[in-house]
Amino acid sequence: MTDPSPQPTAGTSRRSVAIIGGGFTGLTAARRLALTGHDVTVYEAGSEVGGLAASTEIAGIHLEKAYHFVYKTDEHTFALLDELGIRDQLEFHLNSSCTVIDNVVYPMSTPLDLLKFSPLKFHNRVRAGVSALYLQFVKDWDKLTEITAIDWLNKYAGKEVTSVVWEPLLRGKFDQYYDQVTMAWLWGRFKQRADSRSKGEAYERLGYLNDGFDSITDALVRDIEASGGSLRLNTRIDRIVEVNGRPHVSIAESSEAHDAVLMTVPSHVAGKLIETARDDAPDYFDQLEAVDYLDAAILLFVTDKPISSYYWHNMNNPDAAFVAFLGLSALVGTENTGGKYVYYAGDYIPPEHEYMSMTEDELRDRWFAELRKVWPLFSPDDVIDSKVYRFRNAQHVVDIGFEEKLADHQTPMPGVFLANFSQIFPMDRGTNYAIRDGEKLAAQIASSF
Numbered sequence: 001m002t003d004p005s006p007q008p009t010a011g012t013s014r015r016s017v018a019i020i021g022g023g024f025t026g027l028t029a030a031r032r033l034a035l036t037g038h039d040v041t042v043y044e045a046g047s048e049v050g051g052l053a054a055s056t057e058i059a060g061i062h063l064e065k066a067y068h069f070v071y072k073t074d075e076h077t078f079a080l081l082d083e084l085g086i087r088d089q090l091e092f093h094l095n096s097s098c099t100v101i102d103n104v105v106y107p108m109s110t111p112l113d114l115l116k117f118s119p120l121k122f123h124n125r126v127r128a129g130v131s132a133l134y135l136q137f138v139k140d141w142d143k144l145t146e147i148t149a150i151d152w153l154n155k156y157a158g159k160e161v162t163s164v165v166w167e168p169l170l171r172g173k174f175d176q177y178y179d180q181v182t183m184a185w186l187w188g189r190f191k192q193r194a195d196s197r198s199k200g201e202a203y204e205r206l207g208y209l210n211d212g213f214d215s216i217t218d219a220l221v222r223d224i225e226a227s228g229g230s231l232r233l234n235t236r237i238d239r240i241v242e243v244n245g246r247p248h249v250s251i252a253e254s255s256e257a258h259d260a261v262l263m264t265v266p267s268h269v270a271g272k273l274i275e276t277a278r279d280d281a282p283d284y285f286d287q288l289e290a291v292d293y294l295d296a297a298i299l300l301f302v303t304d305k306p307i308s309s310y311y312w313h314n315m316n317n318p319d320a321a322f323v324a325f326l327g328l329s330a331l332v333g334t335e336n337t338g339g340k341y342v343y344y345a346g347d348y349i350p351p352e353h354e355y356m357s358m359t360e361d362e363l364r365d366r367w368f369a370e371l372r373k374v375w376p377l378f379s380p381d382d383v384i385d386s387k388v389y390r391f392r393n394a395q396h397v398v399d400i401g402f403e404e405k406l407a408d409h410q411t412p413m414p415g416v417f418l419a420n421f422s423q424i425f426p427m428d429r430g431t432n433y434a435i436r437d438g439e440k441l442a443a444q445i446a447s448s449f
């Protein structure tokens, strides 16, 4: 546990900072600013902290609402866990992956699995491996910003590999935008996964916190509050306006003055919040509004019997109901879940998609039916409990020209800053980068006083 010392750093005076959004970025920034002696208020629209990485309780188990794990390269997460005194909760486990095609499960954890992957002709299995290996040695990723992932894959991995392996995944992750995604983003994903493999080990290792990700948010909140900071849940900020050179945040009819504001909300939401600054820098607003987002639907359920022995299942069935199926218990075991098995199914969809409006029962029935096509022995009667979650703005669309959409952290409104996951490029969004940017913005804000 940290020993919070809410004294302003030498040479600075105590300032008032508003953090909009209580996800990993907002809480990390809030903690750092509170620990350095500033007066911090976190405004969170939802009824709990954690944002996309928020936790829940199901069948008596603390779990993330959406599947979350830690990469071996998540150095900012490690540093934070050390500071919070909870690094010992993080354990790395061998990842087992597979790809499901036409309801058949094909192992896909090691290079040998790829060589045995019968949906591809043998020479294309080799080509798939060589193209993936080649990407791991690419350093100047900026050359990849000009080509779409689909075009690059068709050219280097070949048409069969692309249509069987990659296109279903890109469609699942980016829906209608699948053929616009830049190769630079896919390179970032490859790099992250390749770096997560230890030298000489065929398998990748993924990390998980024994008590779940809410042990991080709990510890962040504890430090924020112990340093005099406050958290205002169920408080959606509607507007930020500048009055006499100070940003004021508005909630319904009331307005509160601060010395600085950090927005950790999606780009288009940020644009609406600081709308009154539009005329000062219309280009900045164009950047914010050019970022498209997809939503996510997640089915979390707990069973008393195992369904599959793999953690990560790429669902490459034609017209699959969801893109990913995850068996957390295959990764971490069942010791911490009282012998019960934890599963997630997830899909990324546009905001108007039926998954965002259908009833929980409808979604559950449809997705359980999809699972039964692959695992006929699975019965919904084995499910002890299940929950459906829908997240707005869960993934930004990293399309060609995305680097032009990267907005500065300093917004055109004095004292108002922005840090959201669309500003992480070319790497994919993740809690590690949320922590990195939370720390970075805390330092930037503190040095702006």
Ligand SMILES: Cc1cc2nc3c(=O)[nH]c(=O)nc-3n(C[C@H](O)[C@H](O)[C@H](O)COP(=O)(O)OP(=O)(O)OC[C@H]3O[C@@H](n4cnc5c(N)ncnc54)[C@H](O)[C@@H]3O)c2cc1C
Binding pocket: 020, 021, 022, 023, 024, 025, 026, 043, 044, 045, 046, 049, 050, 051, 052, 053, 066, 067, 068, 069, 070, 235, 236, 237, 238, 264, 265, 266, 269, 296, 298, 346, 391, 394, 395, 419, 420, 421, 429, 430, 431, 432, 434
């Ligand atoms: C399905 C899924 C799986 C994932 N898996 C992983 C994984 O395995 N590993 C990993 O590291 N990362 C994973 N991520 C990504 C990770 O969850 C995010 O990168 C990270 O949580 C982003 O944190 P954030 O604070 O930047 O944003 P968010 O979590 O989106 O937080 C923003 C907060 O702002 C609040 N807010 C919005 N508007 C307002 C307003 N007007 N007023 C007040 N509050 C507002 C929101 O309610 C939210 O709580 C996954 C994400 C998803 C969706």
